Amino acid sequence: MASGAGREPFDDLTLLQERSAGTFSTVYVAESRSEGGLARIVAVKHLKEQWDGADEVLDRTRDEARLLSRLQHKNILRVEALIQLKDRPAVVMEFVDGVDVKQLFNYLAERKRAFPPRAAYRIALSVASALDAAWNQIPYGATDPLRVVHRDIKPSNLLVNEEGELKVLDFGTARFNHEARVAHTSMMRFG
Template sequence: MSAARIAFTFHHCLGEGGYGEVYLARQLTEGGITREVAVKVLRDQFDDTSQAVKRLRDEGQVLALLSHPVILRVHGFAKVQGRLALVTEYVEGADVSTFCVPENLLPPRIAVEVAREVAEALAYALTVPNPHTGRPLKMIHRDVKPANVRVSVDGKVKLLDFGVARTNEMDRQAKTAMGDVLLTSGFAAPEALGFGVSGPSVDVFALGVTLFAMLTGKQFYRGRDLKFQVTLAMNAVDFAAYLDERLLLVEHEGVRALLHRVLQFQHELRPTAAEIAEELEALHDAMEGPTLGRWARSREWPQQILEGAELEGKSIDTDGQVVSPSQVPPPPRTPTPPPAPPPALGGASSVVPMDARNVSPGKVPSPAAPPPRQTPAPERPAARPPPPPPPPSRSPVMMIGVGIVVLVVLGVLVSVLLAVLAAALYVVA
């Protein structure tokens, strides 16, 4: 049986939810490029007609329309044992939800910087032209929350999970009922809770709740009880009083004032994402403390791994099937080019031919001058070790030298005097 061509090798599971799992994997493209990717694989109970499959397809199509440093980059779709999978860039780091607990809060300046970058991404998604029509996408994320914002180990921010994002420039395959994500407990705006309204102001409100959680380590809606949230969303006076009470937990006066406007009951009174980004930038510049990049690079990032996931450690071929270890092709071997090559550069591996091609002809080491990393004596051709072995043909002088050496050996056997005489003859010659 011929060896299967590997498409993915799954390392470990990064997270799981009701619809599937996300794995860190190594992808080998058809062009031979290897890269680390994140692969979101749906559970096997979902067929092509299910809302889960349609939603994942929607997410891939939405991400393909966007190109922004804060928005996750998509590589494409794949099949894993018949299940749909979405392949995206891998962002090593942690979700912001990790930092929304009192014992692990972000420094206030860092929290403001994270929120500013998310606001910029939301503003971009609203205004960026559709590459096919030229019209603004007016895209709404509709699920902004700490679990969907990730900070990388080098201080980059990524907005994740566009599975329920909406734009009039694209027909969604999946239906997004009000109870699906618009009512994500703890982050839904009053107009979404009370009337099912979905617009840019919903993302603005959710961003405000996310910033509140980053600064305080507490949920904006106390207890995350949906009934309590819906009741509060139906009464503007009660909501205003509740907002004032919760914002007392925010210590920075300027940030507190901004959040008071971002979390207004009436959505038309809230600033836009672009306005929020501008104000957060000004607040950030006036605050003391490290930047996000410096903070991220100075801390340790424990890796989050879920043990025992189904695909952990398995390889998947281009047909989406699990490959047994016997079918996994061995590492490529370096072909032996004719004629006899110069000494190997660093051993026999698949990297050697690429290195050899990249060395200019004038820099290729000659056989007489092997590089320092050459294998020692036993396997090196003996170029000039003393005494030299007799070659097939020599000059007369060299033949005389050989005869003298023979005489010396015989002289030693006869007497010391003859040995001295032979040495003298050698010097004269």
């Protein structure tokens, strides 16, 4: 069970399987059930217990979730909620069943095959589109764009599903125009 602080769609969250683990968090595949019985699969990025009480890490997790919840683009992983799970922050995100581009590179390298130029072109186009949106998109209710600079684009932060659609992940080290978020003029860096 997750406490969603008024976010009813995530009150009943069941972690199904660990998907990946990083330094700060573990990503799970989960099932979310609403009070009306609707169920859907989501991804949950849960802060590791060892970071509980580390204010900078907690703030960065919350800021990344808040930032991503304001960015709406087909190539940026959608954040749906920031909840408390086992007394630690967890970010509920859209689930994308796919592999990262690093895994694709490794798969092809093991078979001594080149990365298909058309696929590389589609990936580059999708990443460029996502980064353009992160820089130029003006969130609803704001007057200025967030001016997000990702700062960590790499193959392992690019997820591709079976249909070839790409999502840019991990804005944890992003820098953005703080004014667009809370009416200040400074730039802020996370990470």
